[in-house]
Amino acid sequence: MNLNEIIVNSITQSTIQVFSTMLGVDIQCGDAAVQSGMPEATEGVVSFIGVAGSWAGTGSVSCSPALACRICAQMLMCEAAAVNEEVLDTVAELTNMIIGSVKTELEQHLGPLGLSIPTVVYGRNFKTKSAGSAEWIVMQFQWDGEALVVKLCLEPKQQAAHVMFHTSTTDSCTLEV
Amino acid sequence: MESNVLVVDDSAAIRKILQRVLRQTGMAIHTIHEAGDGQEALGVLGAQKVDLVLSDINMPKMDGLELLASIKASPEWRQIPVVMITTEGGETKVSEAVKLGAAGYVRKPFTADQIKEKLAGILEPALPL
Numbered sequence: 001m002n003l004n005e006i007i008v009n010s011i012t013q014s015t016i017q018v019f020s021t022m023l024g025v026d027i028q029c030g031d032a033a034v035q036s037g038m039p040e041a042t043e044g045v046v047s048f049i050g051v052a053g054s055w056a057g058t059g060s061v062s063c064s065p066a067l068a069c070r071i072c073a074q075m076l077m078c079e080a081a082a083v084n085e086e087v088l089d090t091v092a093e094l095t096n097m098i099i100g101s102v103k104t105e106l107e108q109h110l111g112p113l114g115l116s117i118p119t120v121v122y123g124r125n126f127k128t129k130s131a132g133s134a135e136w137i138v139m140q141f142q143w144d145g146e147a148l149v150v151k152l153c154l155e156p157k158q159q160a161a162h163v164m165f166h167t168s169t170t171d172s173c174t175l176e177v
Numbered sequence: 178m179e180s181n182v183l184v185v186d187d188s189a190a191i192r193k194i195l196q197r198v199l200r201q202t203g204m205a206i207h208t209i210h211e212a213g214d215g216q217e218a219l220g221v222l223g224a225q226k227v228d229l230v231l232s233d234i235n236m237p238k239m240d241g242l243e244l245l246a247s248i249k250a251s252p253e254w255r256q257i258p259v260v261m262i263t264t265e266g267g268e269t270k271v272s273e274a275v276k277l278g279a280a281g282y283v284r285k286p287f288t289a290d291q292i293k294e295k296l297a298g299i300l301e302p303a304l305p306l
Binding site (some may be wrong): 018019021022072075076077078085086089090092093096097100101103104112115117 | 187188189190191193194197235236237264265269285286287288
């Protein structure tokens with residue numbers, strides 16, 4: 001099994017387990033793909049977490065605002081009608097648990113790895129791009145017709161960058177992850 | 178005797194979940210205090226009587242391992258059991274926590290039963306009504 005296959009298996013298991021344990025939900029696993037180059041403009045909630053060690057990169061979880069609210073409501077057993085601080089915090093923690101479990105699995109193959117504190121972005125018409133040249137492994141999951149996307153890019157440390165550039169159509173800023 | 182618990186996690190979502198789970202464990206818990214990082218936790222420990230600390234490891238300002246070391250270095254607090262609740266499944270940080278004197282650890286994601294099992298023997302069960 002090569003590293004990409006290990007990552008795909010690990011993301012699948014981690015995401016299913018986190019949803020099952022923390023939300024009591026059976027999430028459906030969809031396609032896995034490798035993505036490179038500038039991504040399409042997106043909108044919704046995107047959470048990033050940095051991975052560091054002999055290999056380094058970034059993990060990401062993204063979904064629509066509606067799904068983010070639903071995840072928050074299910075996980076915290078509360079009402080969440082709109083994206084607020086509690087919803088963003090929940091998506092950040094979800095990212096921490098999913099990518100944290102993947103990290104633990106990958107440590108068996110890549111040695112000790114560390115995780116950063118997650119960063120969450122919510123908005124419309126924005127693009128995210130890794131400053132490194134790595135390809136992203138992209139996995140789609142479905143919960144009642146809503147898509148949740150989990151991504152991971154990882155490469156040997158010499159090639160990795162730890163900064164994401166968050167750009168909109170009018171301005172840009174550096175987003176540390 | 179009812180115990181006071183301090184939950185330390187930078188995620189308000191996890192603190193809220195732990196509040197709910199702790200109330201469901203059937204343990205004799207009086208008050209659950211919260212802190213968002215290690216520094217804030219030390220402030221709570223200085224102001225409140227705490228019988229158990231549940232702490233995340235990966236936090237800003239002061240992480241869970243630094244908090245654990247501070248608690249175990251204090252003559253006043255060193256007897257307080259500290260259970261780490263963390264995504265860190267690797268040996269490095271968990272081993273470090275055990276060496277520093279952690280009473281145990283629970284990996285995220287966790288179930289209510291896992292929390293209950295870990296706290297059995299640390300907290301007393303609630304008296305039947």
